[in-house]
Amino acid sequence: MAAATADASGIATADAGTDAGAQAPAVPAPATAPGEESTDRDVVFSARHLWKVFGPKADRIPDDTTLTGLSVAEVRERTGCTPAVRDVSFDVHKGEVFVVMGLSGSGKSTLVRCLTRLIEPTGGTLEMDGEDVLGMDRTTLRDLRRRRAAMVFQHFGLLPHRSVLDNVAYGLEIQGVGKTERRARAAEMVEKVGLAGLEKRRPGQLSGGQQQRVGLARALAVDPEILLFDEPFSALDPLIRRDMQEEVVRLHREEGRTMVFITHDLAEALTVGDRIALMRDGEIVQLGTPEEIVGSPADDYVRDFVRDVPREQVLTVRRAMRPAEGDEADRGPALAPTTLISDAIEAVARSGGAVRVAENGRCLGIVDHACLLNVVARMDTTRTEVAA
């Protein structure tokens, strides 16, 4: 599979020319280990103070300091404008799955559309691989959309009059790739997303999950540097949704492609995300790894949001451990600091006592029954010092 990817990217870069450097190392990189803040990695998207305001004379809102501090409702009442994205700053690192999560109306879908200027941002700066996206002319922007960033939509956005194969090949057709070549590449993608045998069908003849696989294949076919997902699985049945989430996780594991993933479903965010930006009323309330979001909610809103999450399945022993006492550091079984609490519970139960948390042979701390139970019972908040 990796070989096929390299092939495909080779063709794409031959066409694109300029993208070669950014695309070259198609490392099947593992997902970023939770908790590992990788500031040193390449940044794909970098947004600073991004604003999107809908309404008449929206331009003045981001600069008007008397308005920027107000709530969405207050701004709407005073100016008739609706700020959808407010002063948002973040970096998307190469190879990570960056999840933007929030309830409907929180501005997350607007935000992802701002990244390729499907919606024109009102203010702020946005860079992709160091290039100023907001300053791009139409041709450059079109090239960005054609080859560098591909999007998967909630309602699929497939062309009903074309077959599955031609839908998948559509992005290549837009680029001007010849019929034989684009069909060959499309067939490869159809196979990759598990739709082999359905190439001749029309989108109307497919189930929702299959249609979204077509949407995914269409985005993959252009071999983009980054994949943008806008609530891709919200319209699907729960079981199919889980299949598709696993599909995305699998694809990411195999190809290591950078992804920005919009969702309103916390469980989905925790499943696929390396880092999560939680949005509310157009602002990012908290940005961190799933463990940080669940373990150290920034405010009551986030706390309320993550209340029902089974903590033992998100948090790691790094959070539960206590300093070693006596000779504990030298004996007993060892766990990696990235071990989930749920797995640690099993290990502790098996060993019958305390277990070491060790990294590179060095003992970081100790977990025992009490430590683990504290985390599950939400009594660990006072121990953030240790966890950090």
Next chain:
Amino acid sequence: MSAATVTTVPDAPTAGPLRALLRRPALAKLVLLAVAAAVLVPLLHAKWSGGVWPEALTVDLTKPLGSASDWIIDNRDSHPLFVYFLGHLSNAVVLSVRGVYLVLLALGWTGVTAGVTLVAWRVAGWRIAATALLSFLVSGVLGMWVPTMQTLALMIVAVIASVVVGALLGLAGGLSDRMFRLLRPVLDTMQVLPAFAYLLPVVLIFGIGVPAALLATVVYAAPPMARLTALGLRGADAGVLEAVTSLGATGRQRLLTARLPLARKELLLGLNQTIMMALSMAVIASMIGAAGLGDRVYQALASVDVGAALAAAVPIVLLAIVMDRTTAAAGEKAGAAGAAGPALLRGWRGWAAVAVVTAVVTAAGRLAGSTVWPTGATVAIARPVNDAKEWMVDHLYSGVPVVGGTADWAAHFTNWVLNPLRDGLTALPWYATLLVVAALAWLIGTWRTALTAVLAMAAIGVLGVWKPSMNTLSQVLAALVVTLVIGVGTGILAAGSKRLEAILRPVLDVMQTMPQFVYLIPVVALFAVGRAPAAAAAVVYALPAVIRITTQGLRQVDPAAMESATSLGATRWQILCQVQLPLARPALLLAVNQGVVLVLAVVIIGGLVGGGALGYDVVTGLATGDLALGLVAGVAIVCLGLMLDRVTQPTQRRTAKGA
């Protein structure tokens, strides 16, 4: 826009009863109008009393229009506008119609029949192909081959021109918001105007002849294409378009690969409607110089020769059915996925086969030496039909025991309904008429529609045709009431019974495809000439649309609401009155609107069979060359149409086929 959202209820505290009044927008509007009337009416009455529009307020357009017409006739051969533009246009029209006609003749009856049948088979399947085959054979047998080819030639050119013009306008309207805002009201209005209104202006410019006929047809038939193209392009799924943009498509790529294909269904519906309206108009345009089937009907009607009229009307109806079914089937196929038929005959191979077979059959026909339908193989139906009609005149017109005769009915309808209504409308003070129009339009629509309606009505007065307009209006109202009673009644029954609907459907299908002109023939046979037959034709023409819309409206009532009413123990009658009819209100209003528009169209054409009033003015104007008379009547028809449409303008509008 609903009435409730238009009037803003002031927040200021008002006295109890007044506030209660203001809460009910309908009452508030009426009160406002009443206040305005209380001030204005005494003033107006003091100045210009009497029922008819005052002389002092009219503008006589006869003179300027007459001189304009004279000027055009004098300068047609010399003025640069005519020499360099209209002349070329006119020549091009004549040449292309002539060219198509010659091609059709060269193909011979064998080639044309085979070609049409095969095309129908390719597009719509063997059933409709069989209908096409039968239709063309029948028109040959009836001795109408040459007129059919003349009509077909005019139709082909007119449809191509209409589609090109309509599609271009629609493209502009679909892609530019400003164009759409500009086009939409114009197209909407053109859609409700009776065909007769278009005849005079083109005659004024081109004189009587093929160019005038073709232009009138194009002007009449292009709007649905433009409208549906624009709506189709605008209605494209925003999600798909966003996805296409996100892949980096240019504007052109987006139009060609997404927007146009997504609008395919609307485009084909537009083609269908354009063809049907073109046929309808091509037949009526016989009055301004289009040869062919319409001309035969027109000549026959002028001498009340029902047999000859029927012989020409049958091919018109068959042509209409074939064209409608073929294009409708193409539209349905565009919606469904996948191609049907054996693989050998798909795509270009199928079309090549059609061309080859047509060529072979044509050659066979020519070798056999019969390019024109063999004279021996015709059946003259005029005489037997006329005999039957004579028998009807003798036995059914009057003196039938108990029920009376058809002529008696017509006389009674005229004496007891049309005359009192006309006299009442004429006697009603003109300002009262304006007030009623304003009140109705405002209650049903918005203040904008009310204003348009009142202005249109006032324009009729200013033009000095108040009296004939009231005459036409009386016929429209009488016919409308009959249409609504029968139509809504039948609609309710059909909505309640699947069987009745199944029986009605094919009948309505055929009735809705027939051109307006054709409806005059049976009513003349049954009721002789006069205003009553004109109204009867209007009723028959408008019924299918009213029945359809009523049935659909009742059927679309939320089943949950019906179910809850049933669970509360409501009787069928209670469900109908308290749930179905109130919930189907928008559909019923639309039915009234469509009914008015369709009735007016035929009442005007009824001028040909003794309907009198505005329609007769147009006919006389054309027949005697008094274009001023006809033009003024034409403008009055436009105003009347506008008024009637705006008064009944429902919240949403849809197009009825063939309207």
